[in-house]
Amino acid sequence: MIDRRHEARFDTDVELVVWGVDTHGECFMQPARARDISLSGALLSGIDTDLQSGDVVGIVYAGRKARFRVVWVRYDGTGDRQQVAVHRVAADDCPWLDLVSEGAPPRPTLVKGQTDAEIL
16 A cells, blocks of 8 residues: 655654534543644544544644644544544644654643643
8 A cells, every 4th residue: 555645754652632522512622642643633542522524623732732624533443432533724833843843852741730621
């Protein structure tokens, strides 16, 4: 299979917060994990909210917020949590730029005692 990606992906495992409106019109906010990240997207895991392609969600990582459009959704092996591929809305800055920039030192994730949910 040919890989058609236009930018480098980085295999990592970071904690973040995802929020938005699910397929039932209910607001949600929950912790999740991101891996296989790039400047424009990521693969999220641990999502237990019903989402579908085209939905827009917000993500907070290291105190930075950005909006992402859901590209595809699939359930994990147990069927109760989802993996969600997301693509960043172009107008928003990449929240994990420091992780994908070559040679950039990691930025502190949070101020001591602060959580990503408090930033919202």
